[in-house]
Amino acid sequence: MHSPDVYGLMAEFADPNELVAAAHRAHHEGYRRMDAYSPLPIEELHEAIGFHNTRLPLIVLIGGIVGGLAGYLLQWWASAVAYPLNVGGKPFHSWPAFIPVTFECTILGAALSAVFGMLALNGLPQPYHPVFNVPRFTLASRSGFFLCIEARDGKFDLSRTRAFLETLGATEVTTVAD
């Protein structure tokens, strides 16, 4: 279907609205393996390329719960089992005193899972990616808006897909080497 050394076709657009419109049209046309690149987050763009939800909130919830439980169990085990110490006649398992550390551990667990979960789901760090082979792609971090239809898409055809992208109002369409 496609030559192995082509990653896809990259179209450049002038502004965020054109990019979103183009992504909608491409998705409507039946393309599924594509990604859009922009220098700022665009509210509706991920939905336009057909990506809806992320599991990240669930990961953060689990991270927070695990952190909190670990913090509480650590304190209970240290204070009531491993090293019971009578402080002013308080019970060994004096749970109200364990709340601040439990709270901090919950926060720590949730924050670590938010950051590392986001990086892991995004597949970062990733030093090499074929899109960086496009010379104008350096503008994706300044003022450029790009849509890339990937060669592994079932509908991908070098000449027909290029013609399609040109109808979307792209200022430039480039073949991305793999």
Place this chain on the structure above:
Amino acid sequence: MDNPMPLEERQLTGAGSGVPVIAPGHTFGSVTDKISAIVLTRRTPIGWYLGFMTAAALTGLLLVSLSYLVVEGIGIWGNNIPVAWAFDITNFVWWIGIGHAGTLISAILLLLRQTWRTSINRFAEAMTLCAVACAGIFPLFHTGRPWLAYWLLPYPNTMGIWPQFRSPLVWDVFAVSTYATVSLLFWFVGLVPDLATLRDRSQSRTGRIIYGALALGWRGSAMHWHRYETAYLLLAGIATPLVVSVHTVVSFDFAVAIVPGWHTTIFPPYFVAGAIYSGFAMVLTLSIPIRAIYGLQDFITLRHLENMAKVMLVTGLIVAYGYTVEAFIAWYGGNAYEGFMIWNRITGPYAPAYWALLLCNVIIPQILWFKSVRTNVIVLFVLSLVVNVGMWLERFIIIVTSLHRDFLPSSWGMYQPTFWDWSTYLGTIGLFLMLLFLFVRFLPLISIFEMRTLLPEAKGEQ
């Protein structure tokens, strides 16, 4: 966002306040170029070298002071029974408090959709990290044997002992280390897209390699942005209760003890308000010269300075309420020791410091009621210094005046700072400024990608 447009428009045109949060006429390209040029292409101003060298010299003083302390022991400080906590803990609380404005600006104002925060949040977060680093030095070296500081952490050891989890000092270890970690993560996550911008725009190979490695291969993919924004919002939601908890736990260090002047329930809210008060004062102290030196008046507008002044006015009033309640309860509670404590603050040997504190924190800041003051850059700068001094005096008063008159007159004492108390304190100010100078030189001090989202272009209005 259900309907962000009217709000954005109002903020961009500045309706209601007269001054916009970003000057008109900017585009995605111009915002990117202007901010990244500070790091990549513009000549480093001579003022940067002078400032950096001064700060580095003070950091040298810090290294000398800490080395001498390690050799000689904490006897080189003026602390002694009954005043076992003095400059060290005063400075610790002062620095931690300063850090709070950074998290407040980056997390709480994000949740409240205050888009004006965008041009100051990166800088304020960096300030938080530097302040927490300075704060950490004090309790660490106050242990006297900083190389054994890991004993504070719970880990299985051959001594068979564990930390005392009923002690607020152990809570503090967890609160401050969690705060430092989460602040670092929040700051770094915010930096990643801007590091990609620097990677793509750097002219030098070294720059491309270093910024490229730090940018983790960020390429602005729509799927990545979606997860990124989710993570950022969740982090803001997590950091909000965290920032409130940190100074609450710091106040527990005092409030849980039975010392008159410390043992009071007003401490947690009053400490949190004081932290935000001093933090905003420090943001003003730093941002006013920076916007002048780097010509960033387009991005850090009078609107920002005025909003920060308003936050200071409100938190200053909460702090004033705290002082009032402290004095009222000391009288109304009828406890002889508590009553003596407040009377001793007002008329005792440290009375000048107490009156200076009221002058700096309560009386002078009332000029912020006037709009002409809130929009006068020079007056705001001077006032921010006054509040910084006032908040330092507050912690000094709370710690030293409460300790120096013990329950029995036979245990009374006085505290006088030594040269090494002063040099360590000045040294941390040097370290703080040196780290900030490095940050301003090598990283974008305004969040570039968030500034892009504020432009009319981002909403499709060319």
